[in-house]
Amino acid sequence: MAVKKNLYTKRESGRAMDEVRPMTAKVGVVPSADGSAIFETGKTKAIAVVRGPRTLHPQHMQNPKNGVLRVNYGMMPFSVEDRIRPGPNRRSEEISKVTEWALSSVVDLSEFPNTVVDVFIQIPQADAGTRVAGINAAAMALAHAGIPMKEMVSAIGVGKIDKSLVVDLDKYEDSLFHDGEGSTDIPMVFTSRTKNLALLQLDGKISIPEFKETIELAKKACEKILVVQMEALKNVNGENGAPKGVPLEGNNG
Ligand code: UDP
Numbered sequence: 001m002a003v004k005k006n007l008y009t010k011r012e013s014g015r016a017m018d019e020v021r022p023m024t025a026k027v028g029v030v031p032s033a034d035g036s037a038i039f040e041t042g043k044t045k046a047i048a049v050v051r052g053p054r055t056l057h058p059q060h061m062q063n064p065k066n067g068v069l070r071v072n073y074g075m076m077p078f079s080v081e082d083r084i085r086p087g088p089n090r091r092s093e094e095i096s097k098v099t100e101w102a103l104s105s106v107v108d109l110s111e112f113p114n115t116v117v118d119v120f121i122q123i124p125q126a127d128a129g130t131r132v133a134g135i136n137a138a139a140m141a142l143a144h145a146g147i148p149m150k151e152m153v154s155a156i157g158v159g160k161i162d163k164s165l166v167v168d169l170d171k172y173e174d175s176l177f178h179d180g181e182g183s184t185d186i187p188m189v190f191t192s193r194t195k196n197l198a199l200l201q202l203d204g205k206i207s208i209p210e211f212k213e214t215i216e217l218a219k220k221a222c223e224k225i226l227v228v229q230m231e232a233l234k235n236v237n238g239e240n241g242a243p244k245g246v247p248l249e250g251n252n253g
Helices: 090-104 130-144 171-176 208-237
Strands: 023-027 035-041 044-055 068-075 115-125 153-161 164-167 183-191 197-200
Touching (some): 035 130, 035 208, 044 130, 090 115, 090 130, 090 153, 090 197, 164 208, 171 183
Antiparallel strands (some): 035 044, 153 164
């Protein structure tokens, strides 16, 4: 049987297959919050705001051994071309939950029993990769708030478009490309020091060897993202000061 040729040999955006979109990050964007950050990648923007730790009400939800981390993710109504109905939906609840799981693997709230730390993530502009941009912003906002963290996390979307493995899918690649083998989207989150996977989701089809390759691509991209996150935190905390929440040695490889 003749092998079908790859229909996605050049990215629509002109980027190299393993190239991430231009990134910017800034901490302290909401001065009234305990911690805040913005993370942008291409046209995708995520703002994260942290409040807490503060006593959790109602009391029956408190954990006497540990503080509770609570994440709320939402896209703004005009963040995409088709207006999004305000308020929670199945997708936003799923993303809030998986973000909570990813961040919980590094956040240590054992010194704050019966409290809650709230993380609000808002997406003012979306061009795919909003959950990973949200996680990058949230990790920075938590560190900025002085919440104890064992290490940082960095997140990226990788995947397969027809037969090509790609890094940092945009909306065209994520949702609009349907030719050949179509589009497979794999958001991944890596911890900064131990290089553990804190989150992996997979939407589509991929072979095991290709999947292994995407893990390596994601790891490399997360190294680049970590540099941007730490630089932003350093700028706000001063050259010699570790971000309040994260031990510096926890982030240098
Ligand atoms: N999107 C949209 N309308 C929606 C949800 C998503 O236009 O109601 C777009 C948006 O650009 C988003 C992209 O589709 O970033 C991919 O969404 P997905 O659910 O894969 O999550 P994401 O990649 O943003 O984490």
